[in-house]
Every structure is written in C-alpha cells, then in structure tokens.
Amino acid sequence: MSYLVLFVDDDKSILKSIRRELMDTDFDSFFVESGEEALNFLKDNKVDIIVSDMMMPNMDGTELLKNVKRLYPHIVKVVLSGYADQKMIFKLINSNLAKAFINKPWKENELEDTIHDIIKINDKLNNANLKEIINSSNKLPDLTSVYNKISNLIEDETSEVDDIIKLINTDQVIASKILRVVNSAFYGVKTGSIKAAVLNLGLVNLKSIIITSQVFDLKDGYYENLLWKHSSLTNILTIKLYEHIYKNRIPDIYATAGLLHDIGKVVLLKIFDRQYNKVISMKEDNSEIILSAIEKSTFDFNHEEIGSILLNYWELPASIVEVALNHHNPEESSKQFKEIVCIVHLADYYSWKYLNTKFVTQVKEEAFDYLGVTESDINYFLKNKTFEV
Structure with a gap:
C-alpha cells in the first residue's frame, strides 16, 4: 500500500x-x-x-x-x-x-x-480480522454513555474540571470503580474523593482510568485477580522507575502507561474464556513458553495486537496504544515513544517477578541500554522495596 x-x-x-x-x-x-x-x-x-x-x-x-x-x-x-x-x-x-x-x-x-x-x-493497528472480532463481541464493556460524555468534556476547552467531576459523581458505580483504580495503581495516592483523584492525577489520565475501571470488571478467579494485581503493580513500577532513571516526576502523559499494557489479556479472557484459560494453563505448566507465541498459534493473534487495536478504537493517546503493542518488544517501538515503552517493558518484567509467578516475561537488554541503566542498578533500586497491591 x-x-x-x-x-x-x-x-x-x-x-x-x-x-x-x-x-x-x-x-x-x-x-x-x-x-x-x-x-x-x-x-x-x-x-x-x-x-x-x-x-x-x-x-x-x-x-x-x-x-x-x-x-x-x-x-x-x-x-x-x-x-x-x-x-x-x-x-x-x-x-x-x-x-x-x-x-x-x-x-x-x-x-x-x-x-x-x-x-x-x-x-x-488496521488488522481487519481483529477489528471484526472486537466489533462483533458483546462481552466487552459499553463505554458509550459516561465515557463519551467525559471525553467530550475533556476535549471542550470551555468546560471546567468541576463539570467532569459532577458528571462522574452522577454514576456512583463508576465513581467507586475509578477510586479503586486510583488507590491501587498510583504509588502514594490514597483518596476517597473523585475531585482529589482528578486534581492529583490530572485530566490527561482520566480516560485511561475510566477504561481500566470498566475493563477490569472480571469474574473473581485466580488469574483475573492476578492480572489486576500485575497491571496495578506495573503502573506503580513504571512511575517509580521513571523517577529513579530520570530523577524527575513522570510526565502526566505517561502516568497511566502501565495500567492498560496487558488489556489484550483481559479481552481474550472476556471473549475466549475457556480457550484462553487453556492457553494460560500451558504457560503455567511450562514457564519457558512465551505466552504471546501460544496465543498466536491458538488465535492467530496475540494480546499485544488485540489490546492495542482496542485502545486505538477507544481513542487513547498514541503513547498508551504503542505501549500495549510493543511492551514485549521495545526494539519495535517508534522513536517518539521508545522511552516509555522501554520503561513499561522493565516494569512488566519486575512486576511478574515481584508477584513470584510463572508468568515472568523475557527482559530485553536493549531496554536497559536505551534507558542508560543496567540490570544490577535496577535490581539494587528495587531491593527490599515493598509495594501494596
């Protein structure tokens, strides 16, 4: 083309x-x-x-x-x-x-x-088969009401923060889910107030937080809970690693980069429940197997591909979409977002390691090289740290 x-x-x-x-x-x-x-x-x-x-x-x-x-x-x-x-x-x-x-x-x-x-x-991002799977599924959350209204308010330069907070508070179910995400996935942020959460994290991150609160509404199973813990911890580690490496606060545009990096796995669980649980079992039986490879052989696509296409469809920022697409292969990312892709790649690896499961991913030396750090440096930084997940 x-x-x-x-x-x-x-x-x-x-x-x-x-x-x-x-x-x-x-x-x-x-x-x-x-x-x-x-x-x-x-x-x-x-x-x-x-x-x-x-x-x-x-x-x-x-x-x-x-x-x-x-x-x-x-x-x-x-x-x-x-x-x-x-x-x-x-x-x-x-x-x-x-x-x-x-x-x-x-x-x-x-x-x-x-x-x-x-x-x-x-x-x-223009895989017609994956778009068809997403469009034909009735198992994904419907974001057409509050989410679209909030998106419109965020884009409207005349709207005020209080207008958005008021809209969120009209739906207490969504409000409580948003607070769950905020209190779990942002290191040091603990609040019972939507207004405090929005003012602390900024409107930039609100769309990602709302999507996370809706998408991670899974049944109460072992892997579902583990995936939520992993995504929350990956976001916390993304923030902490960025601040450690660059000695500066993470930019708002990257503060939710770790939250939705594995959304493709959630999508696969929702749409292909039994089939995907078999894939997960194969990985649990053999930790050397690469999960993306089993997904590809089973479904003809993997969680990175379907996750990034869905986030792009929901109009998330390009940096969030690219993290979902390339967090296992940072060498494939664009130069524009390689920094945050590499950081989430490391956060993903250390998150699974911290949770002590067989889902630990392969870590790429290229990520350390690009960020100008060594594996021993990051290991020393994270040594003896505890994270609430």
Missing part, C-alpha cells in the same frame, strides 16, 4: 525544505499552504496522514485537526511545530487530535523516520 501524506504550513520555505528532503521516499507527499487549502484537498484525495503546522493565519492547526477528526476520522494526524508549543502539543495528543509530533527544526532524517514509524504502527 502506498501512503499519501499531506503537509500543511503557511511558510513556503518550510514546505520547500520538506519537499526536498522527502524527494526519494516510498510514500507520496503533497503540500498546501493553509487549513482551507488542506480541507479542499481532502475532499478530492484519499489522504492517509496529515502533518500540520500549528501557527497559521485564519484557520490554525488546532481548528484544522478538529475538522479532520470530524470529517475524516481514519486520517492519522501529526503536529509540526516549534519547541515553544510543547504544552499545546501534548494537549492535542491527549485529546486524540494528534498521534505524534515533529519539532521544528527537525534533525536529519527525523521527518522521514517519524512518517515511517507512523506507517509501520498504523499497518499493525
């Missing part, structure tokens, strides 16, 4: 530079100088990816991407912007108005590499 990429920027010299740099690529590039021109181009052409500048006269990048999301939801949206716009960029990514960003000025090959990363990930 040949991808068509549309670049939008009011600066002709920028477009000229992009055109020159992408002259010999394996995707087709087109160029327009305004949001209005972009929308006219989209009417007559099947565009796969749009890369838009933010600061443009008349119709700025945010307005353009909102229109693209409404009219052409299949198009992957990318922000092209200066370093000064970082706060706005992260807001666009977390409201699902953009899947990735490219900084101005970009480094050599960064533009082409980013587009190729997007194409590679997008191909994996």
Whole structure:
C-alpha cells in the first residue's frame, strides 16, 4: 500500500525544505499552504496522514485537526511545530487530535523516520480480522454513555474540571470503580474523593482510568485477580522507575502507561474464556513458553495486537496504544515513544517477578541500554522495596 501524506504550513520555505528532503521516499507527499487549502484537498484525495503546522493565519492547526477528526476520522494526524508549543502539543495528543509530533527544526532524517514509524504502527493497528472480532463481541464493556460524555468534556476547552467531576459523581458505580483504580495503581495516592483523584492525577489520565475501571470488571478467579494485581503493580513500577532513571516526576502523559499494557489479556479472557484459560494453563505448566507465541498459534493473534487495536478504537493517546503493542518488544517501538515503552517493558518484567509467578516475561537488554541503566542498578533500586497491591 502506498501512503499519501499531506503537509500543511503557511511558510513556503518550510514546505520547500520538506519537499526536498522527502524527494526519494516510498510514500507520496503533497503540500498546501493553509487549513482551507488542506480541507479542499481532502475532499478530492484519499489522504492517509496529515502533518500540520500549528501557527497559521485564519484557520490554525488546532481548528484544522478538529475538522479532520470530524470529517475524516481514519486520517492519522501529526503536529509540526516549534519547541515553544510543547504544552499545546501534548494537549492535542491527549485529546486524540494528534498521534505524534515533529519539532521544528527537525534533525536529519527525523521527518522521514517519524512518517515511517507512523506507517509501520498504523499497518499493525488496521488488522481487519481483529477489528471484526472486537466489533462483533458483546462481552466487552459499553463505554458509550459516561465515557463519551467525559471525553467530550475533556476535549471542550470551555468546560471546567468541576463539570467532569459532577458528571462522574452522577454514576456512583463508576465513581467507586475509578477510586479503586486510583488507590491501587498510583504509588502514594490514597483518596476517597473523585475531585482529589482528578486534581492529583490530572485530566490527561482520566480516560485511561475510566477504561481500566470498566475493563477490569472480571469474574473473581485466580488469574483475573492476578492480572489486576500485575497491571496495578506495573503502573506503580513504571512511575517509580521513571523517577529513579530520570530523577524527575513522570510526565502526566505517561502516568497511566502501565495500567492498560496487558488489556489484550483481559479481552481474550472476556471473549475466549475457556480457550484462553487453556492457553494460560500451558504457560503455567511450562514457564519457558512465551505466552504471546501460544496465543498466536491458538488465535492467530496475540494480546499485544488485540489490546492495542482496542485502545486505538477507544481513542487513547498514541503513547498508551504503542505501549500495549510493543511492551514485549521495545526494539519495535517508534522513536517518539521508545522511552516509555522501554520503561513499561522493565516494569512488566519486575512486576511478574515481584508477584513470584510463572508468568515472568523475557527482559530485553536493549531496554536497559536505551534507558542508560543496567540490570544490577535496577535490581539494587528495587531491593527490599515493598509495594501494596
């Protein structure tokens, strides 16, 4: 498949530079100088990816991407912007108005590499068979009511935090489930108040927390409880490892990265209960077996694939989707999110190790190398630490 990429920027010299740099690529590039021109181009052409500048006269990048999301939801949206716009960029990514960003000025090959990363990930997320399984299942949670209303409020720049809190509190079942997630999966956060939870963790993480609270509504079985403990602990370890490695608070956009990394296993349990329990038993009988490999031979797909497709369908930020897709193979992740994928990869490994089960995953040396740490360093950091799960 040949991808068509549309670049939008009011600066002709920028477009000229992009055109020159992408002259010999394996995707087709087109160029327009305004949001209005972009929308006219989209009417007559099947565009796969749009890369838009933010600061443009008349119709700025945010307005353009909102229109693209409404009219052409299949198009992957990318922000092209200066370093000064970082706060706005992260807001666009977390409201699902953009899947990735490219900084101005970009480094050599960064533009082409980013587009190729997007194409590679997008191909994996467009598995028609898996989409059909998800769409035809009646065993997955219905997120159409409160979740959609909250998503709309988060994206609405005129809405207040209190509006969102009030909406959550209208459904005490969802409110109590949200508090369960918050109190279990965030190290040091213990609260009985939705408002305190939201103010502490930020609106950025609310969609992930709501999905977690709904998806992990499983029957009370051994593996179901173990999977919940593992996901909660993985999130706690993700936060602690990030802070240890970078000596800084984890960015809000990554604070729920560990929560939904194994959502594919939950989906498999819900849709293929008996079959998947047999797969789990095979892993318990032989800890050397790689779980993803058994899943692939049984279902023709694994938990990483179906989990990431579902999260993408539910419009979670690209970083959360990519963690679900590549947490066992961080070397396959895009450069943009490799940092958080590597950290969750390690958190996943140490979480299973801490829980002392046969589900301990393989740890990749590449993750330690990329993060600039050693296995002995992480082992020493975690030594004698206790975590409430």
